[in-house]
Amino acid sequence: MVCQGDISIWFRRARGSERIEVLSGLLQLCNPLELRFIGTCVEDLAKKDFVSLREDELKANDTAQLLELSKGSIFDDRTRSKLLFSVSLLHSLNTVCAHVLYEVLSHIQAEILQHQVYCMDGKSHLLNPNIVDDILLLFTMSTNHPAFTFSERQQLYSIFKNVERLIAEFLAKVRAHSYILPLN
Template identity: 35%
Template sequence: MIEISLGTTAGGGIVYPSQLDKETVFEWFGLHLNPAKRIEFMCGLLHMCQPLELRFLGSYLEDLARKDYHVLRDFEFRANSPSDLGVLTDVIDPVVRSKLLVCLSLLGSESRECAGILFRILSHVDPALFSAGPLEQLSLLFAMASLHPAFHFHQREMVRGQLDKIELAIKEERRQSQLRINAQITVMSNKPTLVPLNIKLAQNLLNFNLSSPCSSFPAPDNSVNIVCVTGPGSLGLVPAAMLVSY
């Protein structure tokens, strides 16, 4: 989220900044929002626009969309064809998910029949069957359906409820992933480290510190490989042969 510093007047009212850093907003939108949140954010901004602003933005968007019209014309026809949509039922298949995303992007605002088909497909989706990557795709799919004007109000409400469950599943997946990472870090930090030592240096250390735990071991000769065990609960300097039981 973008953090905006707000001040207060003497009477306790909120003072809003006169100007936002556009580059920060653009960076946040382009780099820090996932596709589903980008769609929701843009739709939220459009809802806050005045009627004349919407008409202007409509003309602007129409001009932008015209550039890709010939490329997307065939896909748009399929997206608004009930017979083509009816076969896209296996949402677990990544190819089907990609096609559904394209269809929802190109679905006409008055294609009620196609929206009904898509709604029935989405109604049978179980988020528990998907991992983190596919869940992100589902999040985008359900976000678009929950905002698309071709869907009836009650359909959008039901899709929104499913979207909330998907977002919770994504958060839980991220939490579990972080727990696994933390567990691996803990294991690695507690793992003893074996550092080979010079034999003569090891002999001098053993003879010098008679009170060390190593004093109970026989003095090593040149045929014994001495290692230094470091880390929590380490044994200190020990012959390598004794590390088998360790």
């Protein structure tokens, strides 16, 4: 027996990446009429934020704006925020912008590896749970976003799993070496 209250409590406490993953999986299990109904409900809920997100939506679907993101670091709050907004607001048929985002996201694994090499003194962005949550959310949304091609989603999923592993290994090394854990 599934308790709806327990599910609600878990959902409220879960990371954004976990919620997106569960919702994406549940949507795959729905039949077409259920999906249409859910789409109608989501559309109605999204109306309240339409005006406030319109400018960000235009930027998220503009290749020139997205190319600027390739110049930033995933550890920069502003760049990370723009990436999250871009994937969230990317139109489902905008494969051109999805490809630009794919190129940006495909470099994150290397950036994390480089960061690990230079940050073994215990001062690391990867010790900040908000940054880690954002990175995981970014990849979870991307691997489930319909604008990315099947091949891009597969590659992003592979990168996502490698990034998860790198973060876990880094945190294990930090714990094993008893580093002081200051947050940047």
